[in-house]
Amino acid sequence: MEPTAVPVYRGMDQAELDRQYDLRTAAPDHEAWSARRTEWSERARTTLPRTLDVRYGSTARQAMDIFPAATPGSGPGAAGRGTDSDLAPVEIYIHGGAWRAKSKADVSFIAEGLVAAGVVFVAIDHDLIPTVTLDQIVAQVRAAVAWIHANIAGFGGDPGRLHISGHSSGAHLAAMAIATDWNALGLPADTIKGACLTSGIFDLEPVRLSERNGRMDLDDAAVARLSPLHNLPARPMPLVMATGGRETAEFPRQTAAYRDAWEAAGLGTVTMVAMPNDHHYSLAVQPGNPESPLFAAVLADIRAIGGSTR
Numbered sequence: 001m002e003p004t005a006v007p008v009y010r011g012m013d014q015a016e017l018d019r020q021y022d023l024r025t026a027a028p029d030h031e032a033w034s035a036r037r038t039e040w041s042e043r044a045r046t047t048l049p050r051t052l053d054v055r056y057g058s059t060a061r062q063a064m065d066i067f068p069a070a071t072p073g074s075g076p077g078a079a080g081r082g083t084d085s086d087l088a089p090v091e092i093y094i095h096g097g098a099w100r101a102k103s104k105a106d107v108s109f110i111a112e113g114l115v116a117a118g119v120v121f122v123a124i125d126h127d128l129i130p131t132v133t134l135d136q137i138v139a140q141v142r143a144a145v146a147w148i149h150a151n152i153a154g155f156g157g158d159p160g161r162l163h164i165s166g167h168s169s170g171a172h173l174a175a176m177a178i179a180t181d182w183n184a185l186g187l188p189a190d191t192i193k194g195a196c197l198t199s200g201i202f203d204l205e206p207v208r209l210s211e212r213n214g215r216m217d218l219d220d221a222a223v224a225r226l227s228p229l230h231n232l233p234a235r236p237m238p239l240v241m242a243t244g245g246r247e248t249a250e251f252p253r254q255t256a257a258y259r260d261a262w263e264a265a266g267l268g269t270v271t272m273v274a275m276p277n278d279h280h281y282s283l284a285v286q287p288g289n290p291e292s293p294l295f296a297a298v299l300a301d302i303r304a305i306g307g308s309t310r
Contacts, residue, residue: 009206018211020250023168023280027246033281040109040288048111051155056147059127062140064148065104067111067121068156087158089302090120092148092192094177096168096199096284099137100129100215110288117290117299120157122148126173129215134226141173142180149191161305163194165298167284171200175228175258178237193305194238196298198287199251199280202258203229206250229258236268238301242286242294244278251280273297 005013012020024030044067045052051066069088091114095107104123111121124144126137149159166174175197182191201207204227208218224230241259243252259270273294275283286292 009209014210017206017209020248021207021210021212023248026248027279027281030281033285034106037106037109037285040112040285041105041107044108044111045105048115050108050111056124056144057140061103061125061127062144063104064122064124064144065108066152066155066157067108067115069118069120070115071118087153087161088118088120088156089161089163089305090122090148090152090157090159091298091302092122092124092145092162092164092174093287094124094126094141094164094166094170094173096166096170097128098212099134099169099172107288109285113288113290113295114299114302119299119302120152120155122152122157124148134216134218134222138173138176138226141177142185145177145180145191146185146187149187160193161302162192163196163298163302163305164192165196165198165287166200167198167287168200168280171197172202172228175200175202176226176231178233179228179231181234190235190237192237194240194301196240196242196287196294196301197255197258198242198294199244199247199283200228200241200255200258202254203227229261232261232265233267236266238271238304239268240271240273240294240297240301242273242275242283244280244283245274245276246279247283248280271297271301 008014008017048067053063054066055063093107093110095102104125107123114121126140152159164174164177174195178192178195183189204218204223208223241255243255262270286294289295
């Protein structure tokens, strides 16, 4: 008789829990999607006006790529932006990669549709596990946002209209950014005005219990300190969320848990965008697809942000 599997988390044994967070096995064509992102991003960095590798910290990876808006307020549907500012709204984007891989260069393609629509696009990078801890990565993202707030006007961006997005581990980092007490850092409490979180991890407890933790070394205190589910923003803001219909079950469950906590805390109604045909890797390209409902939802929130409060 085979031994009975021991439940580790929410009735799942170790093998099943590890499978839920094994994204590459769940998407056998992940390399093809990664190759597309690389090709499209190289095109964007070749054809679009840009300032690359702008440093916000002391290490080479503490840097960002900035793509200025084609024309502030330009692009389809720009009328009615709600501001006479000559500065454009700003989309800050954080790449995925399980906190230990990928870079800002992988998401340059997302700039194409947004800059054409009159948005400054900023892709930020951070150091990777195991060179640094997750606490340090979260601190680096906050430092990047603070740098953007202080300096983005020099690139045509409005520091009073910052929106942030991220995919996978990038969604986790974006969620931690919107939970920041910006007043404690000398910035306005509403430094970030809205967010889009796709296929994120909002509760790190299953990560702590999975094989992933061999690289992350999370303990109970870190789970409490670094899980967005337990660290919600203090102020309401527009929030867009999405997962792919072909992802493993843990990702829509995590998203639903964060949405429910958000709405229960009175932070507003979350806009959920259905992406039934996508898995984790194909969903990662949709923020750069002007034909996608996800792109449309994010652009609508960006354009709804009021004028500068500098």
